[in-house]
Amino acid sequence: MPDASPHDPPRVAVLADSDTRWKWGAHTARRLVPGAAPQGYLLRGRATPTARQLAETGTGADQVREITAAGFLTELGRGTHQVLVLACVGGTVQALLHALADVWKGNDRRPVVVTGYVGVVYEKLTDGLLLRHGADVVLANSPYDLRRFRAVYEGVRADASAVTECALPFLGGERYRPPAPGTRPHRVVFAVQPSVPGSRADRSYLLERAMAHARRHPDREVIVKLRSRPGEQTTHVEELPYQRLAERAGDRRPANFSLAYGNMGEVLDTTDLLVTVSSTAALESLHRGIPTAVLTDLGIREPLGNHYFTGSGCFASWDELDAGHRPEPDPAWLADQGLAADPEAAWGPARDRLAALLDAPRPALTPYYTRRTAPGYLPGILARHDTAAPAGSHRLLRQAARATYRTAAQRIAPIIRRWGQL
Known part of the structure; x- marks a missing residue:
């Protein structure tokens, strides 16, 4: 590997298995290593995103x-990466950690492995975390998650030392300012989710209520923000696309009601009220100060994920929104979710940890789950993932690791430490 310039950021690889995880992984790489141009890999599988889905993440997919x-x-x-971001489902992360531990066995000159969650963690907290245990850095998106x-x-x-506080990497954008009178219609955006709620009746109900809101307020625009086109897959399976349900509405769809795709950040630029069941889009919206409503129409229940917002002050029903109610978020809840602070400054602890790891030999990857601690669970996880490295790759990885270690320790770690102090 040729010597890196003292001003070069570490070389980062991102492995993702869906559009939303690519969005998180790519933004994480750039927050963690300012100036990085992450090399991206999409894990082939059910949720491999299309070019259109990648474009909507707003990360650049070249x-x-x-x-x-x-x-x-x-x-x-073959590569020369100093940092590896695993933006995958927990089982995949666990299988890769075991494969990498085997490949790098006895070698302390390996890339730093980083993982975490895309957004709101409202289910399978213990299972998901233990499947991610063993990475050098497990990112927590807020003080609450920490x-x-x-x-x-x-x-x-x-060992909990890998858990490191940061902020959701895609937080940003301009603070909300109500539009000047007459410049554009008041815009209500319903951010849908592929699997919540799951039943046809519940999804049809929410769509009908969005259309009813448009009829009640003809001076407003009501937009249903879609995640994927029929046939595309995302992190969760969408068996009943809202597009199909909307087609059945036919002429009942009001003129000021529409369906839309696009990058969520760009959609939020012109949003005056964000409505959702439990989407992470609510956190992006709240960070900008956009009025945000978490629907209670179907109850506040764990399967819906909206229980996560207990204490936020954001709960409301379509009836209340129809009548003009605007939820007021609780400042203490926002702060605990990492939504009140400067997201750039919130990445200081993660950059400091990365710099320290790059500056010293790394211990072996040691996941919590082993064939001794979980003999009835781990083998099934490993069997579902094709992580058998071809012959010769162990030697190649170790050679690359030695070269990347020298560059990371001598040139890159001091740069990241300086960034963390800015």
């Missing part, structure tokens, strides 16, 4: 290509 898990392990052997994540690890006698 350096992204599709790959298998085994192919990715081989690719690491406490929860550490409590889980410490509660099972697992």
Whole structure:
């Protein structure tokens, strides 16, 4: 590997298995390593995103290509990456951690492995966290998540030192300012989710209520923000696309009601009220100060994920929104969710940890789950993922790791430490 310039950022690879996780992974790489141009890999599978879906993430997709898990392990052997971001579902992360631990066995000159969650963590907290245990950095998107994540690890006698506070990497955009009278219509955006709610009756109900709101307020624009086109897949399976349900509405669709795709950040630029069941889009909206409503029409229930917003002050029903109610978020809740602070400054602890890791030999990857601690669980996870590295890749990976370690320790770690102090 040629010597890097003292001003070069670390080389970062991002492996993602869906459009939303690519969005999180790419933004995480750039927040963690300012100036980085992450090399992206899309894990081939059910949720591999299309070019259109990648474009909507707003991350730039020129350096992204599709790959298998085994192919990715081989690719690491050819590359010169100092940082690896695993933006995948928990089982995939666990399988890769075990494969990488085997590949890098006895070698302390390996890339730093980073993982975390795309947004709101409202289900499978313990399961998901333990599947991610073993990475060098497990990112927590808020002070609230930091406490929860550490409590889980410490509660099972697992090392919690990898848990590091940051903020959602895609927070940003201009603070909300109501439009001047006459400049544009008041815009209500209903941010839908692919799997919440799941039943046809519930999804039809929410669509009908959005259309009813448009009829009640003909001076407003009501937009249903869609996640994917029929046939496309995302992080969660969408079996009943809102597009299909809207087609059945036919002429009942009011003129000021529409369906829309697009990058969520750009949609929020002209949003005056964000409505959702439990989408992470609510956090983006709240960070900007946009009025945000978390629907209670179908109840406040764990399967819906809206229970996560308990204490936020954001709950409202369509009836209340029809009557003009605008929820007022609780400032303490916002602060605990990392939505009141400067997101750039919130990445200081993560950059500091990365710099320290790059500046010293790394210990072996040691996931909590082993064939001793979880003999009835781990083998099934590993069997579902093709992470067998082809012959010769172990040697290639170790050679690359030695070269990247020298560059990281001598040139890059001091740069990241300086960034963390800005």
